[in-house]
Amino acid sequence: MKPLARRMKTLAPYLFADLDRKKNEALAKGVDVISLTIGDPDLPTPPEIVKAGQAALENPANHKYPSYAGSPAFKKAAADWMQRRFSVELDPQSEITALIGTKEGIGHLPFALVDEGDVVLCPEPGYPVYAIATRLAGGEAYNLPLLAERDFLPDLDAIPAEVLRKTKALWINYPNNPTGACAGQEFLVKAVELAREHGFVLCADCAYSELTFDGYRPPSVLELPGAREVAVEFHSLSKTYNMTGWRVGFVAGNSQVVGALAKLKSNLDSGVFNAVQEAGIAAMNLWPGHLDELMATYRGRREVLVNGLRTAGYEPPTPQATFYVWMPVPGGDDQQFANRLIEEVGVLVTPGSGFGESGAGYVRLTLTQDEKRMQEVVERIKRVGIGQD
Numbered sequence: 156m157k158p159l160a161r162r163m164k165t166l167a168p169y170l171f172a173d174l175d176r177k178k179n180e181a182l183a184k185g186v187d188v189i190s191l192t193i194g195d196p197d198l199p200t201p202p203e204i205v206k207a208g209q210a211a212l213e214n215p216a217n218h219k220y221p222s223y224a225g226s227p228a229f230k231k232a233a234a235d236w237m238q239r240r241f242s243v244e245l246d247p248q249s250e251i252t253a254l255i256g257t258k259e260g261i262g263h264l265p266f267a268l269v270d271e272g273d274v275v276l277c278p279e280p281g282y283p284v285y286a287i288a289t290r291l292a293g294g295e296a297y298n299l300p301l302l303a304e305r306d307f308l309p310d311l312d313a314i315p316a317e318v319l320r321k322t323k324a325l326w327i328n329y330p331n332n333p334t335g336a337c338a339g340q341e342f343l344v345k346a347v348e349l350a351r352e353h354g355f356v357l358c359a360d361c362a363y364s365e366l367t368f369d370g371y372r373p374p375s376v377l378e379l380p381g382a383r384e385v386a387v388e389f390h391s392l393s394k395t396y397n398m399t400g401w402r403v404g405f406v407a408g409n410s411q412v413v414g415a416l417a418k419l420k421s422n423l424d425s426g427v428f429n430a431v432q433e434a435g436i437a438a439m440n441l442w443p444g445h446l447d448e449l450m451a452t453y454r455g456r457r458e459v460l461v462n463g464l465r466t467a468g469y470e471p472p473t474p475q476a477t478f479y480v481w482m483p484v485p486g487g488d489d490q491q492f493a494n495r496l497i498e499e500v501g502v503l504v505t506p507g508s509g510f511g512e513s514g515a516g517y518v519r520l521t522l523t524q525d526e527k528r529m530q531e532v533v534e535r536i537k538r539v540g541i542g543q544d
């Protein structure tokens with residue numbers, strides 16, 4: 156067989172594929188592994204949503220190919236949700252497209268925006284797909300470090316002029332994965348201004364916009380004056396409604412960009428299964444429904460983990476949003492720390508450097524185990540006394 160495409164040589168295994176391997180090795184040795192890695196809720200999809208999906212599954216009309224960009228009903232439900240949640244008015248037809256999960260849309264977007272040599276500005280540490288998809292599309296990913304001393308916001312003033320000249324898009328993601336950081340209005344205004352000044356697309360990934368604590372409500376960039384001319388937002392139903400397996404989300408905002416992504420996608424995929432769209436409509440109509448209860452659950456876990464680790468001498472911050480705790484590692488070697496945790500006490504965490512070089516020295520712990528298991532994590536970490544010597 157002739158060799159695979161050159162791009163496969165530089166394509167590393169997806170971060171979580173490698174962590175899965177480590178988990179399976181430990182499980183094969185009979186270890187009771189507690190995994191705090193991938194951001195996959197352990198709780199079920201709310202029953203109202205499941206019921207809507209079941210009813211839709213029974214309807215033969217839904218067994219056919221769906222419409223490429225999403226059903227009119229799904230897009231209207233998404234527009235209504237954007238209205239209720241952010242007071243943003245969108246035209247469902249031209250300013251919204253359904254996605255097979257936002258990962259799909261994030262992965263495809265650069266193929267609609269980027270030519271060889273164009274730049275996409277990507278937060279680092281960050282969700283890996285921004286940079287990987289940019290490179291696969293022939294573009295160049297320019298890293299924007301997210302550092303503790305800047306509250307994990309990129310320094311937009313530090314981007315060189317020659318980079319801005321080649322820039323086609325800027326990714327922002329607040330509340331942030333993996334740092335759990337949130338962005339204030341001032342930062343968002345600045346990002347919109349920069350995008351307008353340099354004529355690039357501002358892409359806001361809002362996967363965690365609803366997973367917030369203590370009454371915090373992140374805004375949409377689309378609320379800001381002039382944003383509609385440059386910005387698109389990616390909204391996922393995965394984390395808000397415990398629907399990671401269903402694969403559904405949407406992109407909203409600038410019609411030229413939404414239209415380009417829809418056109419690209421219509422050439423590559425055939426849309427979201429209609430029954431899943433129906434479940435998605437039920438989910439968006441349910442909002443904010445189950446969220447108080449969901450966030451109370453995550454809050455309880457957060458307290459057990461954060462307080463427990465503090466009594467053990469660690470310094471985890473208390474995240475204001477997301478279900479991630481971004482904890483500095485005593486001694487600073489995140490890979491070694493993560494390896495010791497899985498090998499010695501069967502706790503799997505994600506080394507921060509897996510999200511980019513500025514993530515070195517941190518681990519990400521996910522609040523997707525119940526309080527009892529969280530307490531067990533704390534006990535195990537205490538038992539080995541990692542970082543306490």
Ligand SMILES: Cc1ncc(COP(=O)(O)O)c(C=O)c1O
Pocket residue numbers: 194255256257258259282328332360362390391392393399403404
């Ligand atoms: C920041 C961020 N964006 C997007 C996604 C993708 O979500 P989905 O494809 O399930 O909508 C994730 C999933 O972990 C994420 O963390």
